Amino acid sequence: MPAAKPTPRSAEEIETVPPISDAEWVVMTEFWRLGEATAKDVVQALEGRQAWKPKTVQSLINRLVQKGALGFRQQGREYVYLPRVEEDRCVHEASRTFVDRVFGGKLAPLLACFLERQECTPAELEEMRKLLELQQKQLSQSAPEHQP
Amino acid sequence: MPAAKPTPRSAEEIETVPPISDAEWVVMTEFWRLGEATAKDVVQALEGRQAWKPKTVQSLINRLVQKGALGFRQQGREYVYLPRVEEDRCVHEASRTFVDRVFGGKLAPLLACFLERQECTPAELEEMRKLLELQQKQLSQSAPEHQP
DNA sequence: GTCGATCGATTACACTTGTGATCGAATTGA
DNA sequence: TCAATTCGATCACAAGTGTAATCGATCGAC
Numbered sequence: 001m002p003a004a005k006p007t008p009r010s011a012e013e014i015e016t017v018p019p020i021s022d023a024e025w026v027v028m029t030e031f032w033r034l035g036e037a038t039a040k041d042v043v044q045a046l047e048g049r050q051a052w053k054p055k056t057v058q059s060l061i062n063r064l065v066q067k068g069a070l071g072f073r074q075q076g077r078e079y080v081y082l083p084r085v086e087e088d089r090c091v092h093e094a095s096r097t098f099v100d101r102v103f104g105g106k107l108a109p110l111l112a113c114f115l116e117r118q119e120c121t122p123a124e125l126e127e128m129r130k131l132l133e134l135q136q137k138q139l140s141q142s143a144p145e146h147q148p
Numbered sequence: 149m150p151a152a153k154p155t156p157r158s159a160e161e162i163e164t165v166p167p168i169s170d171a172e173w174v175v176m177t178e179f180w181r182l183g184e185a186t187a188k189d190v191v192q193a194l195e196g197r198q199a200w201k202p203k204t205v206q207s208l209i210n211r212l213v214q215k216g217a218l219g220f221r222q223q224g225r226e227y228v229y230l231p232r233v234e235e236d237r238c239v240h241e242a243s244r245t246f247v248d249r250v251f252g253g254k255l256a257p258l259l260a261c262f263l264e265r266q267e268c269t270p271a272e273l274e275e276m277r278k279l280l281e282l283q284q285k286q287l288s289q290s291a292p293e294h295q296p
Numbered sequence: 297g298t299c300g301a302t303c304g305a306t307t308a309c310a311c312t313t314g315t316g317a318t319c320g321a322a323t324t325g326a
Numbered sequence: 327t328c329a330a331t332t333c334g335a336t337c338a339c340a341a342g343t344g345t346a347a348t349c350g351a352t353c354g355a356c
Binding site for chain 1: 170173174236239240242243244246247249250251254255256258259260261262263265267268270272273274275276277279280281283284287
């Protein structure tokens with residue numbers, strides 16, 4: 001069957017993010033970083049970090065297109081691909097799923113797990129503490145607390 | 149460097165944890181919780197939460213045995229299975245892999261992601277903040293700071 | 297002692313994933 | 327003009343996964 005299917009959709013967003021496998025994730029990350037890119041761009045970007053043949057990268061791109069995670073437009077003989085799913089949404093979805101599966105949905109045990117093994121730098125510890133304090137401050141402002 | 153490699157292991161313990169798939173993880177979780185259990189125990193434990201036929205659960209158990217994640221001993225006609233990999237290690241390994249893949253190895257962005265979407269309860273926020281403070285305190289004691 | 301219920305063992309089967317190779321058309325350098 | 331290169335399209339193929347069903351032995355109820 002010829003290329004009847006590969007016309008880019010006009011609709012920009014899709015509602016539910018498709019499942020993205022580990023290897024595909026590496027590729028998506030590059031597209032999220034680059035915004036738009038040809039297959040070759042991504043091959044070059046991954047060079048050195050990933051020992052993938054160009055054809056492998058192309059296969060992963062093709063699957064991401066099939067899944068609706070990437071779109072593309074034609075430019076001369078080649079395609080320029082671009083993300084069709086937001087990084088934030090995918091990242092959040094993946095995190096949610098992971099934390100649910102492994103930690104019963106709670107983040108604190110994950111943090112504890114990392115702290116136990118000293119997986120965080122002091123700078124990161126500080127950053128996280130600030131994030132938490134900020135969040136707590138905002139919460140306490142928006143939701144009136146009863147103070148004893 | 150703090151956090152050097154922990155104590156050398158005994159020769160028999162499995163050093164690298166096997167890959168555990170999503171469905172298998174659900175089963176392992178029950179074994180970690182129960183300590184020891186027959187297939188039927190786990191089927192019953194999962195009843196209501198997971199719409200799996202008993203044969204499906206048995207298949208997952210068999211694969212976990214093949215992978216070395218479960219062991220068993222015979223008891224009459226049936227088997228009593230038990231974990232052969234520590235939950236902590238599997239959980240940590242899975243977390244490490246996930247955070248590396250999705251957040252470039254840093255935990256803070258994951259936390260930020262959850263906070264943005266208000267995925268944490270106030271109690272959890274507080275718990276995490278305490279965890280962080282404790283860790284920071286311990287660090288500052290073990291690694292002396294340059295004096296003001 | 298026979299029959300159905302019940303174990304674990306073995307088999308099934310489609311889908312996904314990782315990792316490419318091949319093919320035909322277009323492009324380019326000589 | 328023609329051979330080599332280079333796209334994307336299509337195909338390949340083994341391993342892993344989700345989701346069971348069937349088979350052969352055994353145990354318990356009559």
